[in-house]
Structures are given as C-alpha cells and as structure tokens.
Amino acid sequence: xxxxxxxxxxxxxxxxxxxxxxxxxxxxxxxxxxxxxxxxxxxxxxxxxxxxxxxxxxxxxxxxxxxxxxxxxxxxxxxxxxxxxxxxxxxxxxxxxxxxxxxxxxxxxxxxxxxxxxxxxxxxxxxxxxxxxxxxxxxxxxxxxxxxxxxxxxxxxxxxxxxxx
Amino acid sequence: xxxxxxxxxxxxxxxxxxxxxxxxxxxxxxxxxxxxxxxxxxxxxxxxxxxxxxxxxxxxxxxxxxxxxxxxxxxxxxxxxxxxxxxxxxxxxxxxxxxxxxxxxxxxxxxxxxxxxxxxxxxxxxxxxxxxxxxxxxxxxxxxxxxxxxx
Numbered sequence: 001x002x003x004x005x006x007x008x009x010x011x012x013x014x015x016x017x018x019x020x021x022x023x024x025x026x027x028x029x030x031x032x033x034x035x036x037x038x039x040x041x042x043x044x045x046x047x048x049x050x051x052x053x054x055x056x057x058x059x060x061x062x063x064x065x066x067x068x069x070x071x072x073x074x075x076x077x078x079x080x081x082x083x084x085x086x087x088x089x090x091x092x093x094x095x096x097x098x099x100x101x102x103x104x105x106x107x108x109x110x111x112x113x114x115x116x117x118x119x120x121x122x123x124x125x126x127x128x129x130x131x132x133x134x135x136x137x138x139x140x141x142x143x144x145x146x147x148x149x150x151x152x153x154x155x156x157x158x159x160x161x162x163x164x165x
Numbered sequence: 166x167x168x169x170x171x172x173x174x175x176x177x178x179x180x181x182x183x184x185x186x187x188x189x190x191x192x193x194x195x196x197x198x199x200x201x202x203x204x205x206x207x208x209x210x211x212x213x214x215x216x217x218x219x220x221x222x223x224x225x226x227x228x229x230x231x232x233x234x235x236x237x238x239x240x241x242x243x244x245x246x247x248x249x250x251x252x253x254x255x256x257x258x259x260x261x262x263x264x265x266x267x268x269x270x271x272x273x274x275x276x277x278x279x280x281x282x283x284x285x286x287x288x289x290x291x292x293x294x295x296x297x298x299x300x301x302x303x304x305x306x307x308x309x310x311x312x313x314x315x316x
Contacts, residue, residue: 003228011227014220020207022186022199024218036185043183043220051226056181057174057206057215071262071269082303089306097306100233100299106266111233111299141262141269148251148259152273154222154229156254 006034010042011051012159015151068118072126073108075137081109087133088112093125108139166214169197173205177218224273231273232280232300235266238293243268246291253283266297 003011009032018024029039046052076084081099088110089097096113112129116122119142130136153160172195182190188202195202209215224231238246243261250256250270259270274280277300284296 011220011222015222016219017217018219020203020210020218022188022203024187025183025185040183040185046220047183049226050223052220053223054179054221055183055219056179057177057218058221059174059178060213060216082305085303085305094306095308097304098233098301099303099305100301103297105295106235106297106299139264141264143260143262144267145261146259147247147261147268148256148270150257152224152229152257153254154224154227 006032007042008155009159010039011046012153012155014043014052014055015153068120068122069113069115069143070119070122070126071141071143072112072114072129073106073139073141074110074112074133074135075102075108076110076133076135078109080134084133084135085110088129091125091129091132093122094129108137110135166209169195170205170209173202174209174215177206181218229273229275230277230280230300231271232298234270234272234284234296234298236268236293236296237266238268242291242293246287246293249287249290255283272298 013028013032019027021027023036025039025043026036029036032039043052043055047055074084074088085097085099088094091114093114093116094112095115096111098111099109100111102109114122114125114129116125123140126138126140130138173191176191176194177187181187184190186199188206189199192199192202206215210218236246246268247259247261250259250268253272255273256270257273259268261267262269272280272283274283280298284298288294288296
C-alpha cells in the first residue's frame, strides 16, 4: 500500500472532528506542520483514489421509525449469487448486501441487513426478497443484544494520544 | 431546525467543499453569507445534530482488511468471550444473535495474517474454538444515509 508516515498521520487526524471556523483546514494543517494547501491537496487526492469514502458531516442517528432490523444469511448457488445480490440490493429496506464464503458448517453466502419499522415488518420484507430473488434457504439472525458498537480509529496505535475517556 | 438548516446539512454531508473556505462555497451554493453558514453549522453542532465533521475511510483502500466473524459460544463462556473479543480496537460491531452461531462481530486489521492471529488469540484465551471468518468477497450495496428527513 505504501502510505507515508505523513499520510497515515493525516488519515488519523481526519477521523477526528474538524473545528467549525471559516478556515477549518488551517488549524489542522498547522498541527500537522504542513501548509494548508498541501493538506487540501492530500484530502482531494484521498477522495479521488477512493481512500476517503465520504468527507463531511456525520449526523446524530435519526430516529426515523425504523427500529426493527435483521441480518439474513442466504444460501444461493454460486452461479446465481451476483444476480440474486443485485435483486436483494434493489430493496430499499436492504441497507447492506455482501457475498461471503460458504463453509460446510455454515452454507450461506449472501448477507443482507434488513431495516423496517418492527420485527414483523422485517419478516414480511424478507419474504418478498426471497420471492423476488428466487432464494428459499436462509437463516434469520435477529440481534438479542448489542455487545459493542464503535467506529474504527485507523492508526490509533501509532498516533493516539491515549486521552482519558 | 428550519429548511435552511436542512439544506446546509445536505450540502455538508454529501458534498463538503475541500477548499480553504468551505463555508463560503456552501454559502454561494445556497445564496447566503459565509458567516450565516458558519453560525448555523456551529449551532447544529452545539445542539448535537451534527456529531462530527471529518472523513470516513474505505478500510481496504488504506491497506486494512476486514471480516465478519461468527462463533458458537456456550452460555457459560459468553461473558469471558465477549470481554476478550471487545478488547480489540479492530472489533467495531459485536452482536448476540438468535442462532446456533450466536456471537457475530466485525474485525478490522492491517493484514489477513493479523486477523488470523487475533482469532487464534481469542480461541486460546476463551476456549471457544472454530470461530468462522467470512470476509466479504463482493459488496452489492452499502447504504449511508445522506438525506435529512423532516422531523
């Protein structure tokens, strides 16, 4: 991959919270000891190369009335996986759809996250997805408890200031 | 939050200008003064509507690898297993689920080798064997909510 130390440091810092001023990149550039223009050029480069998926404001989770969710693992013939994946993705209620390897113990290969207003509504959507995608076999993985939910802080080991929580 | 706040949020969520004066650019797009944008963004942040302003990275593109793990954990080993798994900073999501494979977590690490090493450490420390690692082979959809809905 070959990121330079400066690039790793920029990535580390950009995971934080940018100050709201008329020149938000200036203070950060000073902290990094580089000119503001260089920081801006780097961020644009990271966006262009796909390193940055999205730059901008993250909002407080909105309670939109979609409280129910279920992870569904589907068993699909490998040859049909792409087609089924596309069909599943076309559902508004499907927020994530991935293909993962099958194993003898766990023979499922497509994974969807389904969000709807409650559990019952989720089940109904799952039925519709099954029919539309032509996939019968599935495992419904309702969550019983959230054990951890956090955002990744890349390069924390290298640059983290070990602030007290 | 009024309509102008919502329009500002839509701009700075999905199309934040990477410029020396980003709020000036947003103001131009919306036909308002830079000071007005800055003032409103500051207020939205104070009110907690904006959680943070920054970058979200694609873990693969910056050299990290990620996987979804599933484990069959007996009830008496659950607390110890969860504590060990959650101690890794690369574990970002962990859920107890209604299934024979009952603990599902995501793990991000700098290499596939490091992922294998973490799983080996977890298995050795907790006595739970056969943790499945299911790295994504293809992504058909990842949805990030951009639009700010009305209250």
